Amino acid sequence: MRNFYFSLLIVCLFSGLLLAWQFQVHKRADGAGDGPGLVEIITTLENDTKTLEDKIVKLRSDLDNVRKDQVSGRRQLEELQKQIETLKNIAGLTAVTGPGIIVTMDDNAAGAQVAKSSSPATFRPDDYIIHDKNVLYMVNELKAAGAEAISVNGQRIVTGSHIRCVGTVILVNSTRIAPPYEIQAIGDPDRLAAAVEHSEEFIYLKSRDFPVRVTKAKNLVLPAYSGSIPTEYLRPASKGGGDNA
Amino acid sequence: MLKARSRHASFAVVLILLGLLLTLQFRTQRLMTSSLEALSTEELVTMWKKLDVKRTQLQTEVNSLLEQLQALENKSSSGLDAQKALQKELDRLQLAYGLIPVKGPGITVTITGDAPLLYYDLVDLVNELWASGAEAIAINDQRVTAATIINDITEGNNIYITVNGNKLLYPIVIKAIGDPHTLEKGLTFTGGLVDNLNTLYNIFPDIKKAESLSLPAAPPPTWRYARPAPPANKESEKG
Numbered sequence: 001m002r003n004f005y006f007s008l009l010i011v012c013l014f015s016g017l018l019l020a021w022q023f024q025v026h027k028r029a030d031g032a033g034d035g036p037g038l039v040e041i042i043t044t045l046e047n048d049t050k051t052l053e054d055k056i057v058k059l060r061s062d063l064d065n066v067r068k069d070q071v072s073g074r075r076q077l078e079e080l081q082k083q084i085e086t087l088k089n090i091a092g093l094t095a096v097t098g099p100g101i102i103v104t105m106d107d108n109a110a111g112a113q114v115a116k117s118s119s120p121a122t123f124r125p126d127d128y129i130i131h132d133k134n135v136l137y138m139v140n141e142l143k144a145a146g147a148e149a150i151s152v153n154g155q156r157i158v159t160g161s162h163i164r165c166v167g168t169v170i171l172v173n174s175t176r177i178a179p180p181y182e183i184q185a186i187g188d189p190d191r192l193a194a195a196v197e198h199s200e201e202f203i204y205l206k207s208r209d210f211p212v213r214v215t216k217a218k219n220l221v222l223p224a225y226s227g228s229i230p231t232e233y234l235r236p237a238s239k240g241g242g243d244n245a
Numbered sequence: 246m247l248k249a250r251s252r253h254a255s256f257a258v259v260l261i262l263l264g265l266l267l268t269l270q271f272r273t274q275r276l277m278t279s280s281l282e283a284l285s286t287e288e289l290v291t292m293w294k295k296l297d298v299k300r301t302q303l304q305t306e307v308n309s310l311l312e313q314l315q316a317l318e319n320k321s322s323s324g325l326d327a328q329k330a331l332q333k334e335l336d337r338l339q340l341a342y343g344l345i346p347v348k349g350p351g352i353t354v355t356i357t358g359d360a361p362l363l364y365y366d367l368v369d370l371v372n373e374l375w376a377s378g379a380e381a382i383a384i385n386d387q388r389v390t391a392a393t394i395i396n397d398i399t400e401g402n403n404i405y406i407t408v409n410g411n412k413l414l415y416p417i418v419i420k421a422i423g424d425p426h427t428l429e430k431g432l433t434f435t436g437g438l439v440d441n442l443n444t445l446y447n448i449f450p451d452i453k454k455a456e457s458l459s460l461p462a463a464p465p466p467t468w469r470y471a472r473p474a475p476p477a478n479k480e481s482e483k484g
Contacts, residue, residue: 038289039281045296052303059310063334066317070327080331087338090466092391095474133369140368144396148471159342159391162376166295167288169281174299174376176292178280186471221474227299228306229341233423234380236336237346237459 046176053226060093060224092158092225096149098186100220101193103138103202105130106180106211130210132165135172135181137201139163145195147185149222153177156225173227180211189216343390343463347381349422351458352429358415360448364397364406370419370450371395373438377431379421381460384408388463425454 064085071077088094112128139157142150150157155172163172170177185192193214196202205212281289316330339345354370356362371389374382382389387408397406405412421428429452432439442448 038286038293042281042289042292042296045293045300049296049300049303052300052307055307056303056310059307059314063310063314063317066314067327067331070317071331074327077328077331080328080335084331084335084338087335087342087344089473090392090468091338091342093338096471097474098471100470136368136372137365140395143392144394148392148466148468157391159389160375160379161391162372164372164376166292167284169284169288169292171295174295188470228302229337230302230305230378230380231337231341232380233349233351234340234347235349236340237348 049175056228057224057226060088064088091229092149092156095221095224096186097219097221098148099189099218100147100184100186100216101189101196102215102217102220103142103183103185103196104180104211104213104215105134105138105183105205108208108210111209127208129168130170130179130181130205132163132170134201134205135170135183136163138183138196138199141195141199141201142183142185142187142192145187145192147187147192149186151184151222153182154223156223158225158227160229161225173225184217184220184222186220186222189218341380343381343388344465346460346462347422348457348459349380350425350456351379351420351422351454352425352432353453353455353458354419354421354432355451355453356415356417356419356448357451360450361446362406362417362448364395366442366446366448367395367406367417367419369438370432373432374419374421374423374428377423377428379423379428381422383420383460385413385418386461387411388461390463390466392466393463420455420458420460422458422460429454 067081067084071081085094089096107130108128112123112125115128116123135152139150139152152163152172155161155175155177157172161173163170165171170181193216196214202212202214281292284292313330313334317327340347354374367384371382371384384395385408387393389408394409395406396410397404398412399405406417407413431437432450432452434440439450439452442450
């Protein structure tokens with residue numbers, strides 16, 4: 001009987017601790033947000049940009065269809081349209097398919113739990129999460145290994161793409177993404193996989209017990225880039241430049 | 246007997262509660278890192294500003310695409326107008342993708358040979374410039390596109406940073422076209438990239454605004470594995 005009370009006591013104590021911890025987490029989250037205002041504004045903006053991006057992808061494909069209709073039978077125009085389509089492909093404005101690999105990187109949640117309970121004083125949460133630089137450098141490794149097309153959590157990497165963070169949140173093309181981070185790359189699967197496994201980034205993350213892994217894939221489909229292509233300040237060098245032969 | 250049973254029941258209830266709490270806790274912890282609630286007010290404001298800029302850019306893109314669509318649909322009879330519209334779109338894509346030489350205002354970032362620069366720093370700088378609104382970038386007169394490879398090679402005791410396999414000679418000059426003021430601010434704000442390079446790595450890039458920069462073209466990439474995906478939702482979209 002005594003044994004029973006003892007274990008009940010332990011369980012109660014433990015739940016009490018958990019409850020307190022839970023409340024603390026909630027309090028921290030609420031306090032940091034400075035009321036619901038900013039979070040709501042951001043969520044609305046995110047919905048707006050998503051709608052606009054969907055519209056852009058649809059408009060780009062509509063435009064292609066209209067152009068195709070118009071140029072049919074006119075040889076010179078057909079040639080132009082072909083060039084546009086090729087350019088759109090290499091610029092990442094269309095979905096692509098092909099063999100390649102998937103690199104999955106996740107926060108080291110298990111390691112964080114252990115470290116937190118064993119030595120709470122020296123526990124640094126930053127040591128257990130994937131940062132923007134981990135993703136950025138991995139994408140660079142893939143490019144160096146000959147990846148022809150890359151996407152990160154559904155965001156296509158194009159010429160003007162950027163991978164950054166605000167606090168602990170990673171943004172790709174200014175869109176918020178959440179762990180696990182999944183990088184898809186089209187190219188020679190063997191070469192890509194070998195390059196990733198020998199990369200500093202991968203070895204480092206593995207050595208720190210982060211759940212990272214590489215999977216080869218026969219047929220990946222990467223989405224089109226859905227963002228804008230700003231050309232406000234860009235001018236062709238040949239027009240009005242004078243000295244461009 | 247009855248007492249024992251009720252005891253067991255209460256014990257079970259406590260255990261269930263414990264289980265619930267544990268899962269809730271883990272879910273909360275999991276959400277913490279990527280949710281907006283985990284951010285400070287200052288970070289939320291930064292995010293708000295970024296999204297606001299993004300929305301404006303997307304709206305501009307939508308408007309320009311709609312304009313193109315209308316132009317094509319209204320003037321379907323005239324071959325000349327159709328050709329003009331096609332040429333315009335082709336020009337814009339060539340401009341943005343780096344297939345023709347371009348010019349425009351922007352900034353130059355110069356790094357001299359005494360800086361302990363790694364290729365990662367160059368990857369960071371290019372990434373930061375795109376994030377700050379750069380429309381075209383070149384490193385030592387090599388145009389940067391999605392296919393550009395920034396890496397390094399070791400020869401003897403020397404490590405050379407390479408762009409597309411070509412060794413970079415110092416001084417390394419990065420040219421970026423865009424709004425000069427925004428680009429400069431994007432690099433030099435307190436706690437920003439240049440601040441970090443200064444204090445952490447003893448690298449002091451020299452940043453200058455420029456009224457007119459000229460950037461060369463990049464060669465088009467060749468694809469051996471990737472091919473356009475067949476339009477999956479075309480039928481449903483059309484119908």
